[in-house]
Amino acid sequence: MLRAILLIVRKDLTVEVRSRELAYTTLFFAVSCVLVFAFSLVQEGRAAEGVGAGVLWMAIMFAGNLALGRTFERERQSETLRALMLVPAPRPAVYLGKLTGIVLLLAITEAVLVPLVALLFESALLSHPFWLASVVATGTVGFAAVGTLFAAMLVRARSRDVLLPVLLYPITVPVLIAGVRATVAIAQPEFEVDVVRFWLMLLIAFDIVFITLALWTFEPVMTD
Amino acid sequence: MPKWFQPTTLLCAALFAISPFVIANAPYESTMGLVQKVFYYHMPSAWVFLTASVICGSASARFLATGNPRHDRTALAAAEMAVLFGLLTLVTGPLWARKAWGTWWIWDARITSSLVGWMIAWAYLILRQYGGPGSEKLAAGLALFGTANVPFIYVSVNYWRTIHPATTVVPKLPFSMGFPLLFCLAAFYLLMFLLMKLRTRVAEQQARLDAIYLSLDEQA
Numbered sequence: 001m002l003r004a005i006l007l008i009v010r011k012d013l014t015v016e017v018r019s020r021e022l023a024y025t026t027l028f029f030a031v032s033c034v035l036v037f038a039f040s041l042v043q044e045g046r047a048a049e050g051v052g053a054g055v056l057w058m059a060i061m062f063a064g065n066l067a068l069g070r071t072f073e074r075e076r077q078s079e080t081l082r083a084l085m086l087v088p089a090p091r092p093a094v095y096l097g098k099l100t101g102i103v104l105l106l107a108i109t110e111a112v113l114v115p116l117v118a119l120l121f122e123s124a125l126l127s128h129p130f131w132l133a134s135v136v137a138t139g140t141v142g143f144a145a146v147g148t149l150f151a152a153m154l155v156r157a158r159s160r161d162v163l164l165p166v167l168l169y170p171i172t173v174p175v176l177i178a179g180v181r182a183t184v185a186i187a188q189p190e191f192e193v194d195v196v197r198f199w200l201m202l203l204i205a206f207d208i209v210f211i212t213l214a215l216w217t218f219e220p221v222m223t224d
Numbered sequence: 225m226p227k228w229f230q231p232t233t234l235l236c237a238a239l240f241a242i243s244p245f246v247i248a249n250a251p252y253e254s255t256m257g258l259v260q261k262v263f264y265y266h267m268p269s270a271w272v273f274l275t276a277s278v279i280c281g282s283a284s285a286r287f288l289a290t291g292n293p294r295h296d297r298t299a300l301a302a303a304e305m306a307v308l309f310g311l312l313t314l315v316t317g318p319l320w321a322r323k324a325w326g327t328w329w330i331w332d333a334r335i336t337s338s339l340v341g342w343m344i345a346w347a348y349l350i351l352r353q354y355g356g357p358g359s360e361k362l363a364a365g366l367a368l369f370g371t372a373n374v375p376f377i378y379v380s381v382n383y384w385r386t387i388h389p390a391t392t393v394v395p396k397l398p399f400s401m402g403f404p405l406l407f408c409l410a411a412f413y414l415l416m417f418l419l420m421k422l423r424t425r426v427a428e429q430q431a432r433l434d435a436i437y438l439s440l441d442e443q444a
Contacts, residue, residue, distance in 0.1 A: 146369065153365055158356035166350055170343040171369050174376035181380075206376055213372055217365045220288045 004089030008097025012071070013104070022070055022105055030063035030109050031116065038120045052123025053183035056113060057139070057176055061169070063109055064143055068102060068151040069164050076155050085222060095218040099141075099148045099211075106140050124187045131186050131196050138203035139179035142210060143172050149214040153221050178202045225425065229418070236418055239411035243404075250404045259323035262316050264404050268412035269312035270338070276305035276416060277341055280348070281371030284364035293431060296360050299367060301423035303348045305416050310342035337377040344370035 016022055037055040041047050075081040084094060114132070118125040125132055150167050154160040182199035185192055243264070253260035280302035287295035317335065318328040329335070344366070351363045397405065 149365070149369075153362040154355075156356075157351075157359055157362060159354050163351055163355060167347050167366055170340050170347055171366075171373055173340050174373065174380045177377075177380040202376070202380060209372055209376075210369070213369060217288060217368060220291075221361045221365045 001090060001093050004087065004093040005097045005100065008084075008087075008094060009100045009104070012098070012101035015074070016101075016105070021074075022067055023108060025070070026063050026067045026105060027109050027112060029066055030059045030113055033059040033062050034113065034116055034120065042121065047121040047123075050184045050187070052117050052121035052125060053180050053187060055121060056117045056125070056183060057179045059113055059117070060106065060110060060136075060140065060179075061143060061172065061176065063113075064102075064106055064140070064147060065165050065168060067105055067109075068144070068147040068168075069161060071098065071102060072151045072155040073160075081155060091219045091222060092215040095148060095152070095214060098152065099144055102144045102148055103140055106144060107137075110136055110140065124189070125183065128186050128191060128196075131193075131200075132183065135179060135182040135186065135196065135200055135203065138200060138207055139175050139182075142175045142203055142206045145207060145211045145214055146171050149218060149221075152218070174206055175203065178206070229421065232414070233418055236411065236414045239407070239414065243408055243411055246404045246407050251398075251400050253401075256324050259320055262320040264408045265412075266313060266316040266320060267405065268409045269309045269316065271409065272412045272416045273306055273309040273313050273338070273342070275413075276302045276309060276420075277345060277371070277374075279420075280306055280345065280367050284367035284371075287364045288361070288368065293360075296364065297424045297427040297431070298420075299364060300352065300360075300427060301420045303345050303352075303363075303367065304423060305420055306345035307342065307349060308419075309412070309416065310338065310345060313338060314342060333378050337374055340377050341370065341374060344373070 034055060037051075037058065038047075041051050041055070072081070075084055085091075087094060114125055114136070117123060147164075147168055150171075151164055154163055154167075157163060178199040182196050182203070185195040185199070247261050247264045250261065250264070252258065280299045283295045283299035283302060286292070287299060317338075321330065322328050348363050348366055348370070351366060352359050355362060
């Protein structure tokens, strides 16, 4: 099982390293998002307090949506989806492999996004790097866990490009709320560890419940 | 249609026709006055919305587990009920809130989770409408996720603050207010039941028609 997951991740990474399509497009899109927000929200050189956290999470979710749609679209276009489904490994391994790939890709994007947002919105995001990394990591896993399942499900559906955000955003509202609240608490001058810990626990619970559900539903929804 | 359907429809129509008089006879609430009467339609529609969402989620889970299309038809009908009664809830709520709290909308836990739940029910219908063949399974997955999501939305929003009346208010209502509430609850639940019956029947007939077409194609 673990070997199958690693093989799928390696396959996705090899394809990505050769084309760099997803990394470049996702990163560029995420940066453009942040710029658009900066132009619309920063007035007279200053952004309103706490806006940085919101912008960070919106950029992650928008860029994530783009990347999710694209990874499965690539499988469909090169007609490798059937091969992926025929892999002699349990279906959940395919899901976990794809999920790991997406999370890695988003981690690269976030490594650029966080300093950029901190700079443009004068937000003290990096004052507690350990807590920020935990919140961003758990939030990304939660978002990607739902997103990977939905993107995989939609790959054979009509109008999948439009449907993915329609389905994904209402479901990931808790991730957005918890992520933004925790990030706001981290960036505040007086750091309240209890608040951050509460939201982090909520994110971890969300991750566990939704990965378990996705592992259970991946098999029936991906079988014709 | 079964024999009981027509009389039950008449009964439901009668309940709704009488309900304004029952509500008008209920006493005025001491602080909110007339506007509190929205409550007699607001709470039943919210309950029906919640019930329909739960039916949709559990029927979807059963559909995913067994593959029986009957559960899928139930889930579809329940999702449509959830969208309809959710809309009623979300319209009557602000009407009441404007007078009672002085604002149309508040990001309170119950309101926000209702809104998101309603959006998920709507997304379910959009997926079924535009997803093409095979979308019923995908929609079932979505319904399952939507149901699992409710506690998370609730907890996350509740951590801000909440001013919604607690559910413990309802059993303590005096009879003069409790009776109209129960009356309206009965009317709304009966309406949901009838509409769902109708909707699943339409879906059943569609499935049968499709099966007939297919068998004709095979013979030709």
